Amino acid sequence: MSHTLHRQGDEQSLSRDYTILAMPSSGLNSAGSLPKLAKALEIFLKYNPVNIGDSKGGSRFSLGSDDAVKKILVENELVHAVYRSEEQLIGVLKELKEADLGLSVTVGGLIKKIHGCCEKVNLKPHTIHMSLGVWGKTEKLPSKDVLEISTMCGHHLVSADLIVSLVEKVKSKKMTPEEAGKEMARCCICGIFNPARASEIIEKMAHAQ
Amino acid sequence: MLIDQEKCIGCKRCVPYCTSHAIYLKDKKAIIDLDECTECGVCFRVGVCPTQAFYQQPLAWPRSVRAIYSDPLNVHKETGLAGRGTEEIKTNDVTGRVKHGFIGIAIELGRPGVGARMRELEKMSIALAKAKVYFEPKNPLTNLIDKETGHLPSEILNEKVLSAIIEIMVPKERLLEILKIIQDTGKTLDTVFSLGAASRLDSDGRWEGEKLLSTAGVYYRPNAKINVGLGRPLIP
Numbered sequence: 001m002s003h004t005l006h007r008q009g010d011e012q013s014l015s016r017d018y019t020i021l022a023m024p025s026s027g028l029n030s031a032g033s034l035p036k037l038a039k040a041l042e043i044f045l046k047y048n049p050v051n052i053g054d055s056k057g058g059s060r061f062s063l064g065s066d067d068a069v070k071k072i073l074v075e076n077e078l079v080h081a082v083y084r085s086e087e088q089l090i091g092v093l094k095e096l097k098e099a100d101l102g103l104s105v106t107v108g109g110l111i112k113k114i115h116g117c118c119e120k121v122n123l124k125p126h127t128i129h130m131s132l133g134v135w136g137k138t139e140k141l142p143s144k145d146v147l148e149i150s151t152m153c154g155h156h157l158v159s160a161d162l163i164v165s166l167v168e169k170v171k172s173k174k175m176t177p178e179e180a181g182k183e184m185a186r187c188c189i190c191g192i193f194n195p196a197r198a199s200e201i202i203e204k205m206a207h208a209q
Numbered sequence: 210m211l212i213d214q215e216k217c218i219g220c221k222r223c224v225p226y227c228t229s230h231a232i233y234l235k236d237k238k239a240i241i242d243l244d245e246c247t248e249c250g251v252c253f254r255v256g257v258c259p260t261q262a263f264y265q266q267p268l269a270w271p272r273s274v275r276a277i278y279s280d281p282l283n284v285h286k287e288t289g290l291a292g293r294g295t296e297e298i299k300t301n302d303v304t305g306r307v308k309h310g311f312i313g314i315a316i317e318l319g320r321p322g323v324g325a326r327m328r329e330l331e332k333m334s335i336a337l338a339k340a341k342v343y344f345e346p347k348n349p350l351t352n353l354i355d356k357e358t359g360h361l362p363s364e365i366l367n368e369k370v371l372s373a374i375i376e377i378m379v380p381k382e383r384l385l386e387i388l389k390i391i392q393d394t395g396k397t398l399d400t401v402f403s404l405g406a407a408s409r410l411d412s413d414g415r416w417e418g419e420k421l422l423s424t425a426g427v428y429y430r431p432n433a434k435i436n437v438g439l440g441r442p443l444i445p
Binding site: 004005019026028029055100103110123125129130131132133137141150158159161165186 | 249
């Protein structure tokens, strides 16, 4: 499951896109993990994430509210949040470290920025999963702009056709870029999609046409 | 997934939501091309249909393979997790699965957003089995792969999924050799794949495969995911 990996875009755009997830390891430290997951989610929420969710139930946008996400948490799963700045990430990491929940925490984003954040809260990164890009029959891929949005849902539940249709709606002023971002976020069931970044890209695409 | 033709009003709202271009209009009604549909469930879940015409038909083997690898709400019996893969590096600070000196490789066929027939996955698994790699036992695809030959059950080869991940582990000395096999096999595929490599970080924050890739001129992205070492009990 590498659903937070392989997000595309230039470094400027990616510097406003950080994912974080907390989880126990099944059978190792998963027993009694539900209150720890709830605490991790509570910490996530303190730092104004643009999205939250859990792996087995849904997200802020698919379920309709943060309270709905809190209510469906179960033992032995994974909770996520998405942030737009290093400052938010540093705050979350600092508080997670202090809480000492024992859950594993994984951060997605620009490598040098993550290392910088970890340094600021005196965390020693343990393991890395690198993206070596897309291989194979790449002529089947949609445009670069579409991929910048669609790769933010690592399960690829935000279709290229939907992105193109929302660009048209924004262009014809039937929808705002923010509404388009939220509509796409409804498709991403786990809540790892960044609707704020997506709306910026949609707006750029609409103006470019 | 199916659409109740009595309920469908042909409004086309559902069409762009399909992740596989499988919904089309015929005689002013929306229909799902079941050969293209990956059973990801998006069209049903987002509730875009004003007449609730979508419904999930029972999925028997081998069609059930589509939902297993496409709908992230499916919980795999091998992993206890929802999604398409494993805990991989996300809990490596407590499992120690990826050890110093080894590289985990994740080959996610069909991603991003193109989809893949299982026969495309089999091409890759055959090539990797020939190279005698270690297939990650907890990966939900691994139990379908014959580890000696790389073959998948013949009845699932035409099934289409949004993506599925082959996860392997190799000593770092074999990284470039295995990447070459993956690259060469990739040229024979009718789909794309996203490639990831996982390793422990050393005390300087460098990953063990970085120098190898740089020397060989293999591209890697500036963004990644990093386990920050907060899991307990910690594997040092």
